[in-house]
Amino acid sequence: MFEPSGERASTSQSGRSSSATSVKTQDTLPSAGFNVAALAKIGEQAFQRGELVSAELVALTYGALVRQLFLDYQAPEDVNEELERIGYNIGLRLVDDFLARSAAPPCRSFQATAEIVARVAFRMYLGVSARPANFAADNTAYSILFDTNPLAEFVEVPDAVANTLWYSNIFCGVIRGALEMVQFSVRASFTRDMLRGDECNEIRVCLLRELEETVPLDKET
Amino acid sequence: MSTTAMALPVPFLQARRNQSAHFSVFALLFAETISYFQNRVDSIAELEERLLDLGQQIGRRVLELVWLREKFTRREIDVLGALRFTTTTVWRFLFGKFADSLERVKDKENEYIIVDNTMLFARFISVPTELEGLNCNALIAGIVQGVLTASGFPCRVDAHQAPPADASEYVSRSLFSIRFLPESNHTF
Amino acid sequence: MPIYTVFIINRSGGLIYSAQFQGSQVHPLNECLRLASTLHSVQQISRQVSPVDILDDIGLTSLEAKTFRLRLYQPLTGIQFVAIATPEVTDEILLGILRRLHLLYADYALKNPFYVQDMPIRCKLFDIHFMKLMKPYIANPVE
Numbered sequence: 001m002f003e004p005s006g007e008r009a010s011t012s013q014s015g016r017s018s019s020a021t022s023v024k025t026q027d028t029l030p031s032a033g034f035n036v037a038a039l040a041k042i043g044e045q046a047f048q049r050g051e052l053v054s055a056e057l058v059a060l061t062y063g064a065l066v067r068q069l070f071l072d073y074q075a076p077e078d079v080n081e082e083l084e085r086i087g088y089n090i091g092l093r094l095v096d097d098f099l100a101r102s103a104a105p106p107c108r109s110f111q112a113t114a115e116i117v118a119r120v121a122f123r124m125y126l127g128v129s130a131r132p133a134n135f136a137a138d139n140t141a142y143s144i145l146f147d148t149n150p151l152a153e154f155v156e157v158p159d160a161v162a163n164t165l166w167y168s169n170i171f172c173g174v175i176r177g178a179l180e181m182v183q184f185s186v187r188a189s190f191t192r193d194m195l196r197g198d199e200c201n202e203i204r205v206c207l208l209r210e211l212e213e214t215v216p217l218d219k220e221t
Numbered sequence: 222m223s224t225t226a227m228a229l230p231v232p233f234l235q236a237r238r239n240q241s242a243h244f245s246v247f248a249l250l251f252a253e254t255i256s257y258f259q260n261r262v263d264s265i266a267e268l269e270e271r272l273l274d275l276g277q278q279i280g281r282r283v284l285e286l287v288w289l290r291e292k293f294t295r296r297e298i299d300v301l302g303a304l305r306f307t308t309t310t311v312w313r314f315l316f317g318k319f320a321d322s323l324e325r326v327k328d329k330e331n332e333y334i335i336v337d338n339t340m341l342f343a344r345f346i347s348v349p350t351e352l353e354g355l356n357c358n359a360l361i362a363g364i365v366q367g368v369l370t371a372s373g374f375p376c377r378v379d380a381h382q383a384p385p386a387d388a389s390e391y392v393s394r395s396l397f398s399i400r401f402l403p404e405s406n407h408t409f
Numbered sequence: 410m411p412i413y414t415v416f417i418i419n420r421s422g423g424l425i426y427s428a429q430f431q432g433s434q435v436h437p438l439n440e441c442l443r444l445a446s447t448l449h450s451v452q453q454i455s456r457q458v459s460p461v462d463i464l465d466d467i468g469l470t471s472l473e474a475k476t477f478r479l480r481l482y483q484p485l486t487g488i489q490f491v492a493i494a495t496p497e498v499t500d501e502i503l504l505g506i507l508r509r510l511h512l513l514y515a516d517y518a519l520k521n522p523f524y525v526q527d528m529p530i531r532c533k534l535f536d537i538h539f540m541k542l543m544k545p546y547i548a549n550p551v552e
Contacts, residue, residue, distance in 0.1 A: 047243065054241060089253055097519065127242060248520045
């Protein structure tokens with residue numbers, strides 16, 4: 001049921017060289033040279049083709065995990081940190097799933113990751129739309145905006161922690177872990193959250209450094 | 222209980238229906254949850270107990286959600302009704318299908334077994350030899366226990382593994398044994 | 410049209426999975442480890458000697474010899490999947506197999522909480538599904 005089709009295999013192979021050349025330009029094209037509609041379609045197709053599970057079950061499982069972290073850590077700051085760490089571990093592993101299951105063109109520039117994460121990954125894994133925005137002038141930061149957050153579907157954050165807890169902080173970790181695996185060391189953090197009454201959810205992704213592609217990633221170096 | 226301990230999400234009636242997520246998301250969340258507990262326990266039994274506890278929390282909310290979704294207006298009044306509700310409606314919410322069978326344990330008034338031949342939640346997980354005997358379906362057992370207990374039938378649920386029904390399949394059958402506690406005022 | 414050997418090599422050049430099938434000369438494990446790390450280095454070097462910009466070239470992907478064909482598939486994460494087969498097995502077939510192997514790795518290794526990333530893959534379910542994938546292409550498995 002998960003077998004990649006032959007035609008998909010060739011898409012991503014041939015897409016490699018063409019898109020890689022176009023995204024290297026430093027002009028701040030918000031789409032980083034990608035066809036936005038095509039990306040959305042890739043994400044939607046990967047979502048439809050994938051095996052699906054009730055998003056509510058995911059939300060309830062995540063909620064139970066957050067509750068568990070509160071019991072274990074108490075301080076909301078620590079819970080934020082632990083959620084980010086858990087997300088990071090997921091991101092490190094999710095990225096291979098993404099590369100194997102989606103026909104997304106490769107991210108050869110930091111800018112390109114914004115498009116891929118927002119338009120393909122969010123759609124493919126959560127069935128929701130997200131969009132990249134607020135690119136920094138020097139291309140070292142961007143935001144991912146989304147209006148529907150499946151994880152926070154049923155949540156009411158208690159007043160006591162409403163201004164300290166980032167309930168969906170796991171997203172930040174997932175983005176950091178996944179991008180690190182494709183050579184971008186980043187820091188991601190929530191800047192707006194609809195659970196706090198903001199009009200949309202915003203995750204700010206800042207590039208710390210690009211890891212050297214040809215040198216094997218090693219924890220010691 | 223500390224005041225900062227957060228209540229689990231409560232389902233709202235206006236929540237969208239039929240929203241789905243990719244299974245990979247659930248599988249990785251499940252895997253990380255197991256890792257999280259694994260670093261905090263000393264034994265396999267304790268790990269299963271933590272998963273069971275977490276499952277119970279989920280199960281209670283699942284029940285509320287299913288009631289809202291299915292617009293059920295009455296509560297099941299006997300054990301058998303609650304079990305059938307679990308193996309059909311709740312199972313479909315969790316796994317998109319019904320459980321394969323529900324049996325009463327021979328000679329036991331208050332013990333039942335739910336059998337599922339294709340329980341796919343833990344299907345990517347190979348338990349290493351040093352953790353031989355660990356059953357990650359303890360989470361599902363916890364969900365079942367949570368659902369039944371919240372329905373008014375306190376019980377203890379354990380997960381067991383059995384060889385696959387069909388030898389050509391690699392997914393082992395999952396059994397959930399349910400032992401109702403005396404305070405489940407069941408009417409047989 | 411048999412496949413002789415399959416390797417999975419991690420980002421640092423360490424061999425994390427290997428299978429050798431009947432019909433081939435069977436190499437001892439330490440030789441496989443050396444082979445894998447050499448192959449990894451050659452792959453890295455092949456990117457650097459590329460006459461065009463490095464971003465556009467993914468380096469060595471296949472190697473043909475009189476008695477075998479080697480196909481290498483490396484997703485962006487840097488992990489390498491390698492298959493060595495008789496020359497008549499086409500590149501497309503090998504690439505297809507390696508892509509499916511990548512999927513198995515993403516599922517049965519990475520979604521297993523007891524698997525540590527970059528370490529040798531010792532997962533029963535991975536082995537089972539790996540053999541299922543290889544079955545049409547091998548005579549009799551040696552190990």
